[in-house]
Amino acid sequence: MAHGLIYEGVSPEPMAFSGGSAAQSTVLHAFDEFLGICHREDSAAFLRRMREYMPPAHRAFVEEIHGAVSLRQLVLSSGDTRLRAAFNLCVSALVDFRSCHITLVTKYIAAAAAKAKARRAEPNAGAGPSAGKPPSALEAKGTGGSHIFSFLKSIRDTTREGMISA
Ligand code: HEM
Structure with missing residues (x-):
């Protein structure tokens, strides 16, 4: 539906919305902003669009963090190695979370889709729901x-x- 869908009784113009996604949840956006993580433009554009689905106060919270003093700059300018190590530990926990999430998605989407495709290719797979x-x-x-x-x-x-190198 490249041009969207007409929601009768709402608007005569077609409207297009994204499906639900955990990318619309505030918490990871907040961590990214807090730690000063910069995503590549196409991914950042998707994440920015997902912010439009957050409750306005959540979106405002994320934008507030974005506009605040940069934690990363503070850590960098402090020159404190313990602070840098603590900061990097937080970034690496976020990397681990995202790697673990990729494993989940591989299992429940990629592997499950491949299995379903193989089942469809079997002889006698023509009928059924x-x-x-x-x-x-x-x-x-x-x-x-x-x-x-x-x-x-x-x-x-x-x-x-986003890690700070020594
Ligand atoms: C079977 C389990 C899961 C599947 C199949 C799944 C699938 C996906 C997919 C496909 C995306 C890409 C965005 C989209 O197009 O919607 C996504 C994003 C995301 N998912 Fe999941 N997900 C799963 C479990 C989880 C869990 C358990 C969490 C949190 C505890 C989570 C948190 C997120 C977040 C925060 C994003 C946004 C990307 C990011 O900031 O890293 N997901 N997920």
């Missing part, structure tokens, strides 16, 4: 419409780049 094929354009897309693996790996990698 699972016979209908999902549109292939959706195969590599998340519920929020992201290109799943390139998006998730890109934001994991840019999180890692």
